Amino acid sequence: METPLFTYTLRLADNALVLGHRLSEWCGHAPMLEEDLALANMALDLIGQARNLYTHAGAIEGKGRSEDDLAYLRDCPDWRNILLVERPRGDFAFTILRQFLYAAFMHPYFERLAASKDETLAAIAAKSVKEMAYHVRHAGEWVIRLGDGTEESAARLREALEDLWPFTGEMFEVDAVEQALIDAGIAVDPAAIRPVWNATVDHVFGEALLARPRDGWMQTGGRRGEHSEHLGHLLSDLQFMQRTYPGATW
Amino acid sequence: MGAVLSFPPETGDAELAAAHAAAASVCDPEVPVLTIADLGVLRAVTRNENGIEVVITPTYSGCPAMDMIAVQVDLALEKAGITRRKVRLSLSPAWTTDWMSEAGKEKLRAYGIAPPVGKAQGRAALFGVEEVACPHCGSAETERVSEFGSTACKAHWRCLSCREPFDYFKCI
DSSP: OOOHHHHHHHHHHHHHHHHHHHHHTTTTTSSSHHHHHHHHHHHHHHHHHHHHHHHHHHHHHTSOOOHHHHHHSOOGGGOOOOHHHHSOOOSHHHHHHHHHHHHHHHHHHHHHHTTOSSHHHHHHHHHHHHHHHHHHHHHHHHHHHHHTSOHHHHHHHHHHHHHHGGGSGGGGOOOHHHHHHHHTTSSOOGGGTHHHHHHHHHHHHHHTTOOOOOOOOOOOOGGGTOOOHHHHHHHHHHTHHHHHSTTOOO | OOSSOBOOOSSOOHHHHHHHHHHHTOBOSSSTTSBHHHHTOEEEEEEETTEEEEEEOOSSTTOTTHHHHHHHHHHHHHHTTOOSEEEEEOOSSOOOGGGSOHHHHHHHHHHTEEOOOSOOOTHHHHHSOOOOOOTTTOOSOEEEEESOOSSTTEEEEEETTTOOEEEEEOOO
């Protein structure tokens, strides 16, 4: 039986690692050198955040699982990330828009988590908030550049938004596990993030000449371990070495 | 714990002083002109019942140099003859460029990396307009090429006067 704090920490960690992995897939393939460095740098931030969170999750669980055990030796149903981050990387517009939507949520989220009653979560958040500020700015600038760019860049961005929007609702979900932690002053209430996220999104979309979609039916399930087929393919890449050569180190 | 490091108190504890000197002399593998003391990555050197404890903090969550710094600190202490020792990683308080020493900033500039400008005051430092002087010719006529540079802690800039590209140590 997972404790609420373990599940909560794992959700944060899995979001960071899966999105970090998706960004790392661009390494050597970005449209230009500067962007290659930027995407790899942002991937590194997220993977670093995931490492800290996994280490903490392992300590909470108390069964001796390390960050590596949690990252490399769990199968799909045990992953707790939102579906947004496991979507395949798509084109550059898709990647950068997803990064913006996620960072615009996580930046204010970490700001509040830095006041968590869980001291380790607070410390990790205080560190991560500085990194997410860069992600919001960098990805936001690109959303504007693409939206207000050429006909093709604008069309690709619009298409990416159509694909991504139904996956944004899951960021704001609260279940019983999380509600108890919110009440205890450990977790952040995503309802408090909504107005900040709306303001950031509306500002950037305005500059990018991008129409905000109406909130319709939203995809859900990742946080409960119900994933798309894409996560399995991602894990087969991420976990290949440890699955093939168990315990390998270098 | 703010900008002030927990230096060993003047207790005549020779081993603690030696440990501090050894740890403070370790250089950052990515920016080898700076010691971890210059950078503010070295947070404390103390004695407890298990021996000497050295506390270090990462610049960025994903800083790949941390493991190597920890190993190098451990080796430096071993060389100094300290057998009972531990290197501990601490995340709180979060590292800021405000902890970088003035001497460290000067060493960075001489090495060709523009040091962080001003104080890291959250969003103002991140979203304000930065004026970064070229570390080569001193010109203020510079522009940012990319927010992200050769390492997590640096951005890529170029000088419009001497035309040289340079790294800027980001202010966080």
